[in-house]
Amino acid sequence: MRTTPPSPIANRAEARREQILEAALDVFSEKGYHEAGIADIAGKLNIGHGTCYRYFKNKLDILHALVDRILLGLLEVVRKESPEKSNTIEEYRNQIKNIGWELFQLFSKDPRQAKIVFFEAMALDETVKRKVQLGIDKSARLTELYLKNGVKKGFLRKELDTRIASQAVNAMMFEGIRINLSSKVDSKFAKRWLEEMPTLMLEGMGKR
Amino acid sequence: MRTTPPSPIANRAEARREQILEAALDVFSEKGYHEAGIADIAGKLNIGHGTCYRYFKNKLDILHALVDRILLGLLEVVRKESPEKSNTIEEYRNQIKNIGWELFQLFSKDPRQAKIVFFEAMALDETVKRKVQLGIDKSARLTELYLKNGVKKGFLRKELDTRIASQAVNAMMFEGIRINLSSKVDSKFAKRWLEEMPTLMLEGMGKR
Amino acid sequence: MRTTPPSPIANRAEARREQILEAALDVFSEKGYHEAGIADIAGKLNIGHGTCYRYFKNKLDILHALVDRILLGLLEVVRKESPEKSNTIEEYRNQIKNIGWELFQLFSKDPRQAKIVFFEAMALDETVKRKVQLGIDKSARLTELYLKNGVKKGFLRKELDTRIASQAVNAMMFEGIRINLSSKVDSKFAKRWLEEMPTLMLEGMGKR
């Protein structure tokens, strides 16, 4: 349900923006932000590089827009499930699996996105870095809601430090993605990771 | 047992190298690799910037040396404890606590190091990135030895995917450090993290 | 006596030209020719900047047209009085006063014009510069007619080098305007200048 009717001209402009972002995603993730030149982006689209500056203030602005989009997608995934839904630990285990799976999907389908947020953006100017950290933090806060629900419903430990635990959960998730990115990992890794993680998180490594 | 007697001249040169690395650590971690200039490093030491090139091939070479040193320190910590030592889960819990503590120590004492390996180095050329990933991987392999010991001794789950689990453990550890770096976190955070982690890892979040 | 009846369509076009020139006057005098962009001019008129190119060949062409207009106005003022009119030195003094006053009026009413011809145009390509110099020269030639009349009528010195003197007169006039432009001069300055100039020119500074 769109609120504004799609003006064709705005759409054209929007499409250009998208093209540029798409090309930038390619270039930045391949060569890295600093090595990449505006010319590379424009070159990929066979447009004059001046054109990029009609749609973005500068190179950094492109990255910002890119990061925004990626984080949006990330949060969308995390938000899809409802924190209150699970009533038993088994349901919860499934939720975890789902979210993990979706995230893996998201970043496996387009590893370029992961490269940007997990590697490039972290070494750049304070504002981008902060933006990503905020995004990750937000994701952790959402995760925390799940944990709190679990504690409330009684299937998670009462004394659980949900703040810490949510960050640990996030860390595992993202680390899995990071490792998955480093091409030298076999394709079954993701599957193993996804299967092992919920058990690890819920039951720990210790013998019962 | 040194194989070659320490020639004073080699020592002098070695000292210079150290100085430069120390200065580079400062500068790179503060301004970031790209923003930092060779001149900044030399400036800090009040030496001509040409001098840096007598001790290092180029700017990237300095970073490589820096990363080497940092990873060395990291592995040293992880190696300090012996994977075979623990015989009960309680001993193991203590080992984990120890290692975690030492790592926190290492990177809290000198957050510059963490900034370099966890942020800067990851956005640079493939060789540095790989080097860091290898370091982290090595750390995970070591961790895995502990886990295998645990499984063998029977205080960790028999079916534990030690490869995955070791990476998860690492992830939690490093995430803690990363979060700790983002200055806006209060000083008690480290303590909470360190206390919560072993339990999380061993018993998970689920209610027993 | 117009030769062609004013076609309404030509008038519309003419009006557009005028609008653009007016806007250009604003923009050029405010930001300077180089800092000003075609977009600024078009922006002021809320028209597409491509439109400017339907009325002018290029940016420089706009300046040329502007300078033409300004110089035209300048010469109009100088031409208003008739060089042959004065018969006594007192009449002449009044003529001078008048012309000076009108010029001050002209450029005080619209200092933007002065900024263009006296500052911007002089630092641009040879053709504009020459055009302005020619205009100033023409103004001096006119002034010279007055002087020649004065010599002929006997109220100016017989040996007066009218060529030089006319240029000196011009110089004083224009310098007054230039100084007046530099905002930090008080409003009474113009009055003092206008009053002092005729005496200076006619009687000099020396004691009689």
Next chain:
Amino acid sequence: MRTTPPSPIANRAEARREQILEAALDVFSEKGYHEAGIADIAGKLNIGHGTCYRYFKNKLDILHALVDRILLGLLEVVRKESPEKSNTIEEYRNQIKNIGWELFQLFSKDPRQAKIVFFEAMALDETVKRKVQLGIDKSARLTELYLKNGVKKGFLRKELDTRIASQAVNAMMFEGIRINLSSKVDSKFAKRWLEEMPTLMLEGMGKR
């Protein structure tokens, strides 16, 4: 009598600066500040253009340094004569002649300087413009001292508005130089101008 012994190294650097300024004088006066590129300046000296940036912050900085030097030379000339020296109008007439002559000399010997201060600098950023105006103003203030001396000694009119008159004198002087620059003027012009000016200034154009 130098206060500091001339360090050879400082001299070398100083020499480079001078070379660059000299080349810039050439280039700026020939092509105009905006048309001129740093590359042109460096090209003239057969040095890398980066070198210019070792000695000057940026392009504008070069112009500033240039203008400073020119204005210094200008003021030096004006300062050479002493305002209090003249006791009769004839002595004063000679002083005027001298100063005028020297200024003509200064700017005829190196018309490039005149082009910079009288044309280029006036169309540039506020700071340069102001600097030049200040220089010209300073020159007028000095001239005023001469006039005040003349009034005091009684060979200039008692009621003379010395402020205005000094500016008028300046104007004539500089206009002469400006006209002289426009190559199409014959070489005798300067001589005529210099001869006519003192009389004009002292006795005016009116018949006695």
Next chain:
DNA sequence: TATGAATGAGCTTTCATTCAT
């Protein structure tokens, strides 16, 4: 061994101008 002057590749960015719509 240490220096820092010199270098120039290479980047980002601007904006006058064109032209298809």
Next chain:
DNA sequence: CATGAATGAAAGCTCATTCAT
């Protein structure tokens, strides 16, 4: 006629690296 998206030449500037001293 009017538009403004697209263009790309052209410029300023930085800084890692070299090398004569």
